[in-house]
Amino acid sequence: MAIDTVEAWLRAELKTRVAALIAQWAPRMGVTVADWGIKRMKTRWGTCNVRARRIWLNPALIAHPPACLEYVVVHELTHLLERHHNARFHAWMDRFLPDWRTRQAQLNGQNQRGSFAEKRHSPRDGAHPHRSSSQPIVAKPANVIATEPPRCSSTETANQP
Numbered sequence: 001m002a003i004d005t006v007e008a009w010l011r012a013e014l015k016t017r018v019a020a021l022i023a024q025w026a027p028r029m030g031v032t033v034a035d036w037g038i039k040r041m042k043t044r045w046g047t048c049n050v051r052a053r054r055i056w057l058n059p060a061l062i063a064h065p066p067a068c069l070e071y072v073v074v075h076e077l078t079h080l081l082e083r084h085h086n087a088r089f090h091a092w093m094d095r096f097l098p099d100w101r102t103r104q105a106q107l108n109g110q111n112q113r114g115s116f117a118e119k120r121h122s123p124r125d126g127a128h129p130h131r132s133s134s135q136p137i138v139a140k141p142a143n144v145i146a147t148e149p150p151r152c153s154s155t156e157t158a159n160q161p
């Protein structure tokens, strides 16, 4: 089977899971999502354009445990309540997903340095403004689904021990 076919299948699977998660969480959190989709991103697991109420998720999430995917979905949905990664944001996360830190660590392959150091979801499309640090966009070979997943909200350097 061609890589593209595999990827298409994985994306479809991911979409099914994400649809279920949003259907479950959005009402519980009291938010509405206007649009969402799967989009390859180099440095982020997900983004949320608060104004457009639109969420993008990284296809590489398919290679991670469902608990991690749920964490990213809830994280992005939380941005509809609080745009910044501030205390209020984390308070929402604690309320919705008390073990989110564990899931985040798991997603990012461990030993996190502390806090949700995310600078990352910054966004071109006006999404929530975690500005700067945007790295140059370097195209990755297509079809790399999982080998080295981008790090959403955490840091680029998380690779280093």
Ligand SMILES: [Zn+2]
Pocket (backbone or CB within 6 Å): 075, 076, 079, 085, 118, 121, 153
């Ligand atoms: Zn975020």
